Amino acid sequence: MEWTDVYEEHADNVFRFLMYFLGNREDAEDVTQETFLKAFHKQDSYKQQASIRTWLIIIARHQAIDRVRRKQRGKLLHNLFRREQPEQIALPEEMLFQSETKRELYLEIQNLKPDYRAVVILKGIQELTNQEVADILGWSEGKVRVTFHRAIKSLGGKLMKEAEAYGMV
Structure with a gap:
């Protein structure tokens, strides 16, 4: 290697x-x-x-x-x-996102509990498969799916639409 x-x-x-x-x-x-x-x-x-x-x-x-x-x-x-x-x-001085909607979504992700944040980043943003996320987190694929669903749900009603718009659900 x-x-x-x-x-x-x-x-x-x-x-x-x-x-x-x-x-x-x-x-x-x-x-x-x-x-x-x-x-x-x-x-x-x-x-x-x-x-x-x-x-x-x-x-x-x-x-x-x-x-x-x-x-x-x-x-x-x-x-x-x-x-x-x-x-x-x-x-951070350099904001990751330029639009207000993306900034709000980013801030909401930062406020998620660590397991939710990890699964949203890995599955929703980095677009890893359920199996890859399961391997990284040491979970079953079922737990990845359930946790991802709960994490997206916890982002709140207002941000749910933005998450859908960015292909996170």
């Missing part, structure tokens, strides 16, 4: 997943690099039962969850010591 080829072929997909999942370009870039470093060091554990893309997104998802947990712990400790109110999370 030639790692420069693997990186060139899959870095954009991993980055896009992380951008949606983390909602921050800097974190997405960092975690993309961490993902490929971890994959390189763990390449012996790749069993080729799933595609390399699936394996990389599994790693990326775990790395992203770890990043979110570390940030949350850091903010909590910072706020406890400084006795300040938690700050609002600012939107």
Whole structure:
């Protein structure tokens, strides 16, 4: 396995997943690099039962969850010591979407719980198959379908129309 080829072929997909999942370009870039470093060091554990893309997104998802947990712990400790109110999370300087509708949908996706967010990004945005999403998340295909349906439903009535317009349902 030639790692420069693997990186060139899959870095954009991993980055896009992380951008949606983390909602921050800097974190997405960092975690993309961490993902490929971890994959390189763990390449012996790749069993080729799933595609390399699936394996990389599994790693990326775990790395992203770890990043979110570390940030949350850091903010909590910072706020406890400084006795300040938690700050609002600012939107990335470069908005992913230009239109207001897409921006609203993006923000709503960021507010979903992590499992819902992951399945919406993987299935609805990255257009992976139910089987690929199931492999990445360690779920059955049935759970992917049900969770995706619930996630889309939780986006709310107003955004349901936009999700349909963008082919997410």
